[in-house]
Amino acid sequence: MSKNTPKAIRGTQDIFGADAEAFAFVVETFERVRKLYRFRRAEFPVFEKTEVFARSLGETTDVVSKEMYSFEDRGGDSLTLRPEFTAGIARAFLTNGWQQFAPLKVATHGPLFRYERPQKGRYRQFHQIDAEIIGAADPQADVELLAMADQLLKELGITDVTLHLNTLGDAESRDAWRAGLVDYFRAVAGQLSEDSQERLEKNPLRILDSKDRRDQQFLADAPKIDQFLSDDARAFFQTVTEGLDAAGVKWVRAENLVRGLDYYRHTAFEFIPDEGSASADALGSQSTVLGGGRYDGLMESLGGAATPAVGWAAGIERLAMLVGEREPPQLEAIVLVEHDDGLAIGNELLANLRAGGIVSDIVASGSAKKRYDKAAKQQPRHILRVNETGYYELSGEGSAERIEAAIARNNR
Ligand code: ATP
Numbered sequence: 001m002s003k004n005t006p007k008a009i010r011g012t013q014d015i016f017g018a019d020a021e022a023f024a025f026v027v028e029t030f031e032r033v034r035k036l037y038r039f040r041r042a043e044f045p046v047f048e049k050t051e052v053f054a055r056s057l058g059e060t061t062d063v064v065s066k067e068m069y070s071f072e073d074r075g076g077d078s079l080t081l082r083p084e085f086t087a088g089i090a091r092a093f094l095t096n097g098w099q100q101f102a103p104l105k106v107a108t109h110g111p112l113f114r115y116e117r118p119q120k121g122r123y124r125q126f127h128q129i130d131a132e133i134i135g136a137a138d139p140q141a142d143v144e145l146l147a148m149a150d151q152l153l154k155e156l157g158i159t160d161v162t163l164h165l166n167t168l169g170d171a172e173s174r175d176a177w178r179a180g181l182v183d184y185f186r187a188v189a190g191q192l193s194e195d196s197q198e199r200l201e202k203n204p205l206r207i208l209d210s211k212d213r214r215d216q217q218f219l220a221d222a223p224k225i226d227q228f229l230s231d232d233a234r235a236f237f238q239t240v241t242e243g244l245d246a247a248g249v250k251w252v253r254a255e256n257l258v259r260g261l262d263y264y265r266h267t268a269f270e271f272i273p274d275e276g277s278a279s280a281d282a283l284g285s286q287s288t289v290l291g292g293g294r295y296d297g298l299m300e301s302l303g304g305a306a307t308p309a310v311g312w313a314a315g316i317e318r319l320a321m322l323v324g325e326r327e328p329p330q331l332e333a334i335v336l337v338e339h340d341d342g343l344a345i346g347n348e349l350l351a352n353l354r355a356g357g358i359v360s361d362i363v364a365s366g367s368a369k370k371r372y373d374k375a376a377k378q379q380p381r382h383i384l385r386v387n388e389t390g391y392y393e394l395s396g397e398g399s400a401e402r403i404e405a406a407i408a409r410n411n412r
């Protein structure tokens, strides 16, 4: 690399090799599982008008106030690279009139952008898988969404991560809780972090989310949502937990879990590595792998009709760090063209193998002597040697039935 070769942008990654295999495994597994749960696949723009995020997430949230990549385009509009999926999906739901599909189960994945301090598991461009159920007020939707997350993690082989679950109640309960928290924290305001002193006025719930030691000493004794829950909100939460128990989804109650965005109501959750587990070791302090909740108020903040919805997102990079080394698929066959005159036959065989679903490759260049070594070095299960007359011979360990069938089927 010469001195004037441009460097990658801080906080971005070029993903290759084992990491890229793990990344692909996460996405492929997500695609398989979302089909089992009948989520429809959708694609969304990587950028939106800035107000889509500012109005949905709330001006005082960390994401909006500190982390967005916003810029003015040549037409003078303020645009933002999406820092999360939900706001853009809500915008799409409203502008496309997708009410007709409600309840809409939708799944997507792709890159997101946040101006954060890069560290292990935290990047400025990262990727998420995302699942949402829009237009469903029923707690059954929360259960289904969480069961899907749980199954996904199991199918990824991640078994040392647990669902931490809370309810934020309905608007009435949440307001009462908020008032209780303000009273409690105001009494110790002088000892809180600067951030939390500010939160006290704007969004006291978020103090519960603080990672600052000065705040954390007060969290254990802070008023809990349960004291303030309305009967409806309590019943809703109970239906969710009963559904999870019936579906075999393990969960723990996390009374201080609030999530960082303004739009959440009722169910809020995060999947977090168990203390001392291999996943906790792998992720260090960046511990949440999947998070979400119910956002019944979001559509209204974008000018739409009240539309209940629930969703989650998970960081693909963080999941990929937990699935361990993934190897590319085993090479089943190499077509070894021993002499240039056999090349046409070799290419025909190779096409037949691949059409038959056999992971295969070809060696057809270099000195005749070296070709065999080149093929053997890749450790295929079988080698198909093609000589100059076009005659070919199959060798290798174990059954070659699949390979012979592929050739025969395509030779007809
Ligand atoms: P954190 O508390 O770690 O900042 P968050 O609450 O900001 O997380 P969400 O907005 O809920 O995260 O995003 C859901 C998931 O996306 C996270 O649990 C994590 O796996 C992933 N994620 C969030 N921000 C980043 C980032 N900067 N780099 C990599 N992954 C991220």
Ligand code: MG
Binding pocket: none
């Ligand atoms: Mg964050």
